[in-house]
Amino acid sequence: MAPLLTAGQMRAAEQAAITSGAVTGLALMERAGQGVVTAILDQWPELAGTSGQRALILCGPGNNGGDGFVVARLLAAQGWQIDLRLFGDPARxxxxxxxxxxxxxxxxxxxxxxxxxxxxxxxxxxxxxxxTGLTRGLPDGAGFARTLAWRDDGSSRPRVVAIDMPSGLCSDSGRVLGDAALRADLAVTFHTAKPGHVLADGPAHCGRVHVVDIGLPVAAAEEGVAGLITGPGALDKGGTAHKYSHGHALVLSGGAGRSGAARLAARGALRIGAGLVTLGVPGSAQMEVACQVTALMLRRVNDGPGLVDVLADGRLSALCIGPGLGLDRAPELVAAALGGAVETRPMVLDADALTAFGDRPDTLFEMVHPGCVLTPHGGEFARLFPDLAARLAEPSATGPAFSRIDAARLAAGRAGAVVLLKGPDTVIAAPDGRCAVQSAAYDRQAPWLATAGAGDVLAGFITGLLARGFDPFDAACAGAWLHVETARRFGPGLIAEDLPDLLPDVLRRLAG
Known part of the structure; x- marks a missing residue:
């Protein structure tokens, strides 16, 4: 997992290195400028070695502008014609x-x-x-806005490179401050990527992101630092495993005609390595489900007392409640699973298990425990955490703007459980402050996941990992990464049923 430093954390890292005497601010600025030039020529090698090309360098009133002056000097030394504009007073x-x-x-x-x-x-x-230093919307003025919004698909248009962040974009949240932000083809940043590169509007405005090492100490995942998920971690079962040593997951199903979502989740749990998976099915759907499954087992679960009876089996190690469950059944079954009559187990609460408590979220939060993973999409999140969703939806004229990382962390603290806020910029947060982003952007785009049932498979992936004994936060992070990776492996035409069966190939490639 790679750290994502906020603007404040990045300033602190730079200042600590300067104060220690390890490096000077001037040296860091020189390295940054050289890194930008190198990244430009790596991205567009056709620009190298030809003199007389023209570049417009727009410098601002802070250290980002200083980086721009270094870039101008280095490009000029390579024969470029430089038009340098300064926004601000050079004396300041x-x-x-x-x-x-x-x-x-x-x-x-x-x-x-x-x-x-x-x-x-x-x-x-x-x-x-x-x-990264922007704390307010860009200056007013039609000319300024037109320049920043300028975009032309013609072959003669210049390449647009942003140093650190495209101007107008909040580094901590990826949200546009005010009315306009530049759209770059390449954003070159330093030491680590920033949250704004992967959240909200960031990917659409950055084009591509290149991180330059400027010689600062490696950023540790200390408290308060979010991470960018770069892989699923260790998933190997080991050579002496048997089915019960890797857990037994129970997935609750809806009634007749509503069992498909649970079957998708159950297959996801089995494919990701749970030793056994049982579908808890009401009598009305038992024949329907029995005709559709082979490796999955069935138990009748009609109501809360029936679930309590099933959970008397101590070998059941994780639950998935919600996919296709039905809003009429969800409150009773969630209460039974979380009530004092049964042993506390890790569980995923998804879909109907969340929506059923949308008008009384505190009732749900009083029941859940740190072993739970809540997996809301945007609408479900807004019902459970309406104040946080409202803050995300409000336009922001000043920064740092309220981010999806902020929202997920506050939600996890309020619920007392892991919260996985779904989206192309999925954010996973734990009550202890750990936070990670699974970004399906840039070279990990997976637009095919916008298909019915994909979220049910994700719930199953996480449930299977919980059954195997994964920490809830780690299970959510690994499940989210693998969910995107399986979709990328398939590509266009993906339907949810494809995802579990793509997982073995993904896992083989990771192991090999």
């Missing part, structure tokens, strides 16, 4: 940025908010205006 630049301003031997033209530079003829536009 911070020390290191001012030093690089003074090292620049070319012209520095002021850029006024109302000005709209003619972008024709440029091979490259570098946005070094605000970076």
């Amino acid at each position: 630049l911070p020390g290191d940025a001012r030093a690089n301003h003074d090292r620049w031997s070319g012209d520095v033209r002021p850029w006024r908010a109302e000005e709209a530079p003619d972008l024709s003829g440029y091979a490259l536009v570098v946005d070094a205006l605000f970076g």
Whole structure:
């Protein structure tokens, strides 16, 4: 898992290195500028080795602008014609940025908010205006807004590169501050990616993200740092395993005509390695389900007392409650599973198990325990946590803006359980403050997951890992990563039934 540092955490990391004497701020700025130039030429090798190309470098009033001055100097040394514009007063630049301003031997033209530079003829536009330091919407002015919003699919358009973050985008949340943000083809950032690169509007505005090592100590996953999920962790069963040593998962099903979601979840749990999986089925659906399953076992579960009887079997190690369950049955079955009459077990609460408590979320939160994983999509999250959803929906003119990381962490603390907030930028948070992002963006895009039943399979993946003894937070992180990876393996045309059966190939590739 790779750290995602907020703007404040990144400033603290830089300052700690400077204070220790390990590096100077000027050296960090030089490394950053060199990293940007290298990333540009790696991304577009056709730009290397040809002199006379024109670049527009837009520098801002802080250290991001200082990075821009370094980029301008290094490109000019390679024969580029540089048009450098400064937004702000050069006399008020911070020390290191001012030093690089003074090292620049070319012209520095002021850029006024109302000005709209003619972008024709440029091979490259570098946005070094605000970076991670933006705390308010971009300056007003039609020219400024037009320039930032400018996008043309014509072959002659310049490549647009943002240093750290596209201007107008909040580094901590990925949300547009105010009315406009630049859309870049490449965002070059330093030390670690930032939450804003993978959350909300970030992927649409960054194009691609390249992280440059500038020599800071490796960021540890200390308290308060979110992580970007980069793999599923260790999933191997081991050579001496038998079915009960890897858990027995129980998935509750809906009634007649509503059993498909539970069957998808159950197959996901079995494929991810649970030793056994049982479907708890009401009598009305027993024949329907029996005709559809082979490796899965069946038990009749009509109501709460029936579930309590089934849970008397201590070998049942995890539950999945909600997919296709029905809003009429969900409250009783959730209460039975979480009540004092049965041994507490890890469980996934999904779909109807969440919606059934949308008008009384505190009732649900009083029952759940730290072994639970709640998996709401946006609508379910809004019903359970309406105040947090409202904050996410509000336009933000100042930063740092309220983020999905903030929302998921607060939700997990309130519920006392792991919360997995679904989306292309899925966020997983635990009550103890751990937080991770599963980003289905850039080279991990998986738009095919927008298909009926995909969320039921995810619930099954997590349940299977819980049955095997995974920590709830780790199970949610691994399940979310594998969910995207299986979808990517299939590609267009995916339906939910494909996901569990793609998992063996994904796991083989990970092992090999």
